[in-house]
Amino acid sequence: MMASDSPLEIGSAFPRQDAVAKVLGREKFAADYYDQNPLWAGVKRAGIPHGRLKAIHTEAALTVPGVVCVLTHRDIRGSNRQGVVRKDQPVLVDSKVRHCGDPVALVVAETKEALERALRRIALDIKVLPAVSDILEALDAKSPRIHEDHENGNLLLHGTLEKGRVEQAFQECAHRVEAWFHLPWQEHAYLETEAGWAVLQKDGEVTLVASTQTPFRDRAEVADALGLDLHKVRIVAPFCGGAFGGKDGITVQSLLALAAIHCPGRAVKMWWDREESFIAGAKRHRAMIYYRAGATASGVLHALEAKLYYDTGAYDHLGGVVMALGLEHAGGPYRIPHSRIQAFSVYTNNPVSGAFRGFGVPQVNGALEQIMDMLAEAAGQAPVAFRRRHAVRRGDINAIGVTVQGSTGIQACLDTLVESASWKAMKAFKAREIPFKRRGVGIACVMHGMGYGPVVPDVAHAKIELQTSGQFCVFCGVVDMGQGNAATCLQIAGHILNQDMPRMALVLPDTQKTLPCGSSSASRTTYTYGNALIAAACALKKRILQYAGELWMVPDEKEVLLVPGAVRHLPSGREMALADLAKGLNPSERVATARFRAPVSREMPVKDPALRLHGIPHVIFSYGVHAAGVEVDTLTGQVQVKKYMAVSDCGRILNPQLIRQQIEGAIAQGIGYALQEAVIVERGVMKTKDFSTYILPCALDVPEMETAYVELEEDSGPFGMKGAGEVGMDGPLPAIGNAVADAIGARIFHYPLTPERVLAAMDPNEKTGQKG
Amino acid sequence: MNISFHLNGRPVTVRVPSGKRVVDVLRQDLNLTGTKEACGSGECGACTILVEGRARLSCLMLAVQLKERHVVTIEGLASGGLLHPVQEAFVEYGAVQCGFCTPGMILAAVDLLKRNPLPSGEEIREAVSGNLCRCTGYARIVDAILAASRRMARGKKR
Numbered sequence: 033m034m035a036s037d038s039p040l041e042i043g044s045a046f047p048r049q050d051a052v053a054k055v056l057g058r059e060k061f062a063a064d065y066y067d068q069n070p071l072w073a074g075v076k077r078a079g080i081p082h083g084r085l086k087a088i089h090t091e092a093a094l095t096v097p098g099v100v101c102v103l104t105h106r107d108i109r110g111s112n113r114q115g116v117v118r119k120d121q122p123v124l125v126d127s128k129v130r131h132c133g134d135p136v137a138l139v140v141a142e143t144k145e146a147l148e149r150a151l152r153r154i155a156l157d158i159k160v161l162p163a164v165s166d167i168l169e170a171l172d173a174k175s176p177r178i179h180e181d182h183e184n185g186n187l188l189l190h191g192t193l194e195k196g197r198v199e200q201a202f203q204e205c206a207h208r209v210e211a212w213f214h215l216p217w218q219e220h221a222y223l224e225t226e227a228g229w230a231v232l233q234k235d236g237e238v239t240l241v242a243s244t245q246t247p248f249r250d251r252a253e254v255a256d257a258l259g260l261d262l263h264k265v266r267i268v269a270p271f272c273g274g275a276f277g278g279k280d281g282i283t284v285q286s287l288l289a290l291a292a293i294h295c296p297g298r299a300v301k302m303w304w305d306r307e308e309s310f311i312a313g314a315k316r317h318r319a320m321i322y323y324r325a326g327a328t329a330s331g332v333l334h335a336l337e338a339k340l341y342y343d344t345g346a347y348d349h350l351g352g353v354v355m356a357l358g359l360e361h362a363g364g365p366y367r368i369p370h371s372r373i374q375a376f377s378v379y380t381n382n383p384v385s386g387a388f389r390g391f392g393v394p395q396v397n398g399a400l401e402q403i404m405d406m407l408a409e410a411a412g413q414a415p416v417a418f419r420r421r422h423a424v425r426r427g428d429i430n431a432i433g434v435t436v437q438g439s440t441g442i443q444a445c446l447d448t449l450v451e452s453a454s455w456k457a458m459k460a461f462k463a464r465e466i467p468f469k470r471r472g473v474g475i476a477c478v479m480h481g482m483g484y485g486p487v488v489p490d491v492a493h494a495k496i497e498l499q500t501s502g503q504f505c506v507f508c509g510v511v512d513m514g515q516g517n518a519a520t521c522l523q524i525a526g527h528i529l530n531q532d533m534p535r536m537a538l539v540l541p542d543t544q545k546t547l548p549c550g551s552s553s554a555s556r557t558t559y560t561y562g563n564a565l566i567a568a569a570c571a572l573k574k575r576i577l578q579y580a581g582e583l584w585m586v587p588d589e590k591e592v593l594l595v596p597g598a599v600r601h602l603p604s605g606r607e608m609a610l611a612d613l614a615k616g617l618n619p620s621e622r623v624a625t626a627r628f629r630a631p632v633s634r635e636m637p638v639k640d641p642a643l644r645l646h647g648i649p650h651v652i653f654s655y656g657v658h659a660a661g662v663e664v665d666t667l668t669g670q671v672q673v674k675k676y677m678a679v680s681d682c683g684r685i686l687n688p689q690l691i692r693q694q695i696e697g698a699i700a701q702g703i704g705y706a707l708q709e710a711v712i713v714e715r716g717v718m719k720t721k722d723f724s725t726y727i728l729p730c731a732l733d734v735p736e737m738e739t740a741y742v743e744l745e746e747d748s749g750p751f752g753m754k755g756a757g758e759v760g761m762d763g764p765l766p767a768i769g770n771a772v773a774d775a776i777g778a779r780i781f782h783y784p785l786t787p788e789r790v791l792a793a794m795d796p797n798e799k800t801g802q803k804g
Numbered sequence: 805m806n807i808s809f810h811l812n813g814r815p816v817t818v819r820v821p822s823g824k825r826v827v828d829v830l831r832q833d834l835n836l837t838g839t840k841e842a843c844g845s846g847e848c849g850a851c852t853i854l855v856e857g858r859a860r861l862s863c864l865m866l867a868v869q870l871k872e873r874h875v876v877t878i879e880g881l882a883s884g885g886l887l888h889p890v891q892e893a894f895v896e897y898g899a900v901q902c903g904f905c906t907p908g909m910i911l912a913a914v915d916l917l918k919r920n921p922l923p924s925g926e927e928i929r930e931a932v933s934g935n936l937c938r939c940t941g942y943a944r945i946v947d948a949i950l951a952a953s954r955r956m957a958r959g960k961k962r
Contacts, residue, residue: 047895054903055891055910057838057878061903064837221938223842223850223904273840273904274938306843514902514939689898693940697901700941723847723936731929731942 039596040526040533042751045688048519049533050271050512061273062243063303065229070301071100072147073291075124075135076154077312081163081381081716082176083129085156088137092153098146101294102154103138108290110259114282116249117646118188118348120179121384123257123286129158130178130346131381132717133312140291140300163381163716167320167341170380178346178379188344188377189352191359191643195433196370201335205326207410213323213399214782215765217343217711218316218704219720220388221728224273225309226283230292231299238289241268245280245511245552247541257286258293265289269541275513276701277387278314280553281349307721314349314386315711317342317377319358319395323403331411333422336431338362340375340396342385349386351377356646357481358392361762363431364400365442365479365655366422371431381716387553389698390761393480394705401476401766402779415475415770419657420446423477433637438652439754441681441742442477445657449475454677454738458661461675462774468666471674474770475659480759481650483556483630488645490556490630493547494564496525496572498622502597502611504529504572505537509549510561512540515757516690517557523687524562524750528569530594535610547625555654555755558686560630562750567626575621580613631748652746654754656680658699658763662771666794669787671707671772677738678760684743684752695739695760702764704729707784809870812880818867826862826870827851830877838878838907842936849935852908853877859915878907881914889959890914890952897948901939909935913949921960922953 040046053059090102105112105126112126113119125136137154141147164170164178170186177185184190202208228242238260244250247267255262272279284302291300304312322339340358344351355377362373408418424430426440449455462471484490495507506525512518522536539545549561573594580599581589584606593600600607614622633651638644661675678695685691708727712719720726745752765783773779778793808817811834818833830836830853842850844863851862854876881888887895890913900906909932916923916931923931928949929942937945 047898048900050903051895051898051900052887054900054906055878055887055894056882057836057907059903060837063840064831066832066835066837221936223840223848223902223936223938225842272902273842274902276938306845514904516901693898693901693944696941696943697939698941701938722845723843724845728936728938730933730936731946732933734942737941737943 038532039530040523042523042527042686048516048690049522050519059271061224062229062241062270063224063227063273065241065301067229068231068299070229070299071140071142071295072144073138073140073288073300073302074147074151075287076137076139076151076156077132078125078129078134078136078156078158079132080129080158080160081132082161083158084161085125085127085129085136085158087157089155089157090137093139093150096146096150096153098142099150100140100142102150103290103294107294108258110257112257114253114257114286115348116281116350117352121347123290131383133383135287138287138291140295165380165382165713165716167343167378167380170378178381186379188348188379189355189642189646190374190376191356191638191640192372192374193359193432193638194372198335198337198370198372201370202326204328205334206329207407208324208326209403209406209410210324211403211406211781213321215319215321215395215398216783217318217385217713218388218709219310219711219726220276220278220313222274222276222278225304225306226313227303228284228288229299229301230288232292232296237264237266238292239266239268240285240289241270242285243272243279244269244285245272245275245513247511247543248509248548249551250282250285251543253282254286254289258289267543269511271540272511272513276389277391277553279513280387280551281314283313310721311383311718314384316388317344317351317354317385317392317395321395321399323399325403325407327407327411331413333366333368335370336363336368338373342377342392343380343382344377345380345382345384347384349384351385353646354387354392356643356648358396360432360481360648360650361393361479362396362400364397365424365477366431367424367428368431373432382713383718389701390758391554393762394765397476397478397762398765398769402769405770405773416446416450419477434633434635434649439683439744439746440655441744442479442655444742444744445655445679445681448679448740448742449657449659449677452677452740455659458659458675461661470664470666470775471661472771472773472775473659473661474767474774475657476763476766476770478656478658478759478762479653480555480762482559482652482654482755483554483650485647485650486632486644490550490560491627492549492561492564493625493627494561494568495547495623495625496565496568498572498576498610498614499537500611500614502609502614503535503537504531505539506565507539507546508561509541509546510557511552513552515557515694520558520686520690521561521565524565525569528566529573530596532596535597555758556630557757559749559753559755560628564626564628566750567628568624571626572624575624576613579617580608652748652754654680654682654756654759656759656763658767660764660767660771662768662775664772664775664790669791671785671790673703673735673768676735678763679740679742680756680759681742681744682756682759683746683749683754685741686751686753691741691756692739694756696737698760699737699764700729700734702761703734703768705784706765706768710784807867807871809872810874812876820867822866822868824867826865826867829867830862836877836879840904840907842904849912850905850908852911852935854911854915857918859912878911881910888914889955890917890949893948893952893955897944897951899940899944899948905935905937909937909945913952917953917956921957925950
């Protein structure tokens with residue numbers, strides 16, 4: 033329906049190819065599999081935050097008509113442990129309950145109704161232990177230990193980055209500011225909750241369709257946890273109905289595979305409802321962040337100290353890596369001669385936190401960019417001027433002592449902002465006075481590292497095939513969770529092979545059909561896979577042109593050109609359809625594969641091998657500047673974002689429509705994070721379990737957004753691009769925080785900025801910015 | 805019980821418990837998985853369908869309420885191999901990302917444009933404020949609906 037005859041081109045704004053199936057309701061997500069009249073699987077969760085499992089009473093559940101089986105940890109032959117770094121999370125609890133959402137028993141039934149009845153009849157005998165829900169309390173040596181086998185007690189991971197002489201440097205400062213910031217948990221709230229479908233095939237293979245960002249890692253985790261042969265587990269990953277990091281790590285996969293192997297020949301479906309997703313799904317880490325910053329008498333940024341505390345909840349998940357990325361980004365894109373940054377990732381009996389777009393950086397940047405405003409004000413400088421004065425340029429040493437190597441557009445982003453019509457409009461917006469409203473404008477710089485860091489190989493394998501139909505099929509092993517990288521793959525291959533969209537085909541991630549590509553995460557998806565795909569497509573192109581040249585006995589293959597659906601000999605105009613050409617090639621000749629490994633930094637800002645393993649330092653960063661204009665209602669305390677502009681440096685743009693989607697979508701999530709989204713957990717118990725208590729931004733909460741780009745070429749990137757998926761998430765909270773402070777003349781340190789907090793802050797008797 | 809109604813222009817009869825939710829009837833019994841479920845409690849709009857031309861939440865409706873009604877799901881919106889103008893605009897204007905809110909959002913827009921053929925941006929935002937989207941930030945969705953409304957109005961004049 034969207035056929036186009038012009039070849040795909042890098043840089044052109046064409047509609048993504050997946051949109052058509054999606055608007056027709058035809059795209060099949062993991063939640064949409066009802067094949068083979070599936071059984072329904074579900075889990076009984078612990079319901080208490082900390083305890084020791086004594087007994088599981090399943091007898092009553094087994095008597096419910098329609099129940100097929102009830103499984104517990106005793107039915108698991110493998111390690112019964114999953115996790116990305118530390119394998120500390122049981123598939124089904126075998127000894128200890130560490131948070132309310134821990135799964136204890138798995139029920140499989142003929143219908144959803146029977147499943148629900150059976151789950152209600154399972155009784156758990158758990159010896160309740162005191163729950164640890166406060167971050168600082170968890171670090172107290174007297175607190176109960178959540179993982180007895182972890183040598184550092186409830187401290188999952190900590191790290192320190194130090195540069196220069198911080199204490200002395202602070203003494204040299206004429207201006208000093210400090211504050212504690214409190215950032216809330218954030219729920220991913222993807223519309224497609226955790227879902228999947230599995231079946232044990234006759235040949236012993238478990239086929240698993242799951243809404244996941246990480247099919248290849250899932251395969252290894254499922255096989256290990258359940259004691260299965262890796263090659264007897266096949267994971268198929270359709271488009272996700274949103275993921276944002278929340279599907280970076282096992283959700284339903286091991287449970288579904290366990291159910292399937294106990295119900296041979298029957299398909300099994302699992303689909304968490306929204307409440308279960310709130311209780312058991314990973315969150316953005318709640319964080320407590322202390323900053324102290326100082327400038328010299330002449331206003332030069334001189335010293336920075338930060339302490340970052342992340343609440344990772346009951347399990348590591350990706351909590352250590354999230355902390356490390358926060359640690360690395362805590363100094364922002366600034367030249368700061370003296371810095372000391374400490375970070376702590378802490379186990380509690382709270383819900384599990386893990387990856388969420390931004391990955392530890394929205395928390396630190398939320399605090400840092402407000403501290404920068406506070407310091408600029410103390411030093412008598414405007415927020416923009418202060419940032420322009422200190423923002424890094426390529427070749428500078430950044431705040432943690434690492435050389436800025438990749439393309440670096442933060443200065444250009446600042447220039448673009450202040451020269452824009454939107455910036456002038458924002459100033460005019462602020463100047464206009466309205467009764468019972470106060471207006472303010474705030475900015476924030478952002479930077480975001482790409483990829484896995486120096487140790488964990490950031491690798492993708494691309495595969496492309498000329499099919500006998502004459503179509504080129506891209507085997508994309510990295511998930512499209514909604515960001516549109518699948519469409520970008522077709523664009524990249526189509527551009528190289530000079531083909532239009534109807535002549536391109538796509539195979540989505542499938543551990544049996546596509547090659548390992550790593551996760552759809554870390555702003556590395558298009559960068560890493562795209563580079564591999566360029567190499568594969570170029571190799572296939574060369575082979576096709578050589579073959580045609582030899583067939584036509586022309587002296588030089590350069591005389592042959594690929595055109596949509598055919599090859600053409602330029603001097604003679606002779607042409608052959610690709611479908612015909614393909615028939616002359618062996619199947620293996622029609623396929624090209626290539627591998628790409630992302631470059632890493634060779635610098636060692638920290639010797640601690642654990643921190644290097646967890647990703648410090650990165651070598652390529654995207655940058656940006658966000659500006660928000662807000663209006664505060666002085667009667668209700670309601671904050672509305674009225675104006676928004678984001679200038680981004682994500683390298684060259686492959687498809688302007690897709691990067692705009694990424695940046696705008698991140699801004700909307702950031703507005704929610706800043707103003708309205710608050711996961712409420714009381715003593716480990718989730719209180720916000722639906723969208724009437726956890727309020728997502730709706731169409732009335734998000735303003736028109738202006739997006740602009742600084743298109744610097746990133747030499748290592750595919751066609752010069754850098755990651756764009758996360759950098760937009762790091763800016764809204766501090767830009768809005770600074771705008772609200774500008775509007776009401778007081779700063780609020782607890783997020784989100786609810787009307788109650790805003791009204792309280794306007795009361796001059798209220799004290800804020802303290803620990804606790 | 806047997807329940808007969810018109811679905812996407814055709815008469816259908818399903819044999820289901822009268823208390824079964826419409827979203828389950830559509831997805832499980834009729835294999836129309838274009839209608840999504842994302843909250844199960846009427847807070848997100850993903851399960852929106854058209855009943856007698858008006859947007860309704862299929863997670864809050866019971867099968868018996870379909871009796872003798874005319875129902876349109878996302879699968880029934882395109883006709884004769886052509887996308888509905890709202891679908892077409894969603895593709896063209898980049899209003900689709902993960903796509904899970906898309907069917908409900910499109911049907912909410914179709915309902916709006918029937919009642920108000922040339923809405924303002926603000927009226928569009930109001931009309932789809934019950935349809936949550938976690939990916940887009942809504943701006944492209946509003947643009948798409950605006951463009952569709954103009955295109956449909958021009959089509960009618962001709």
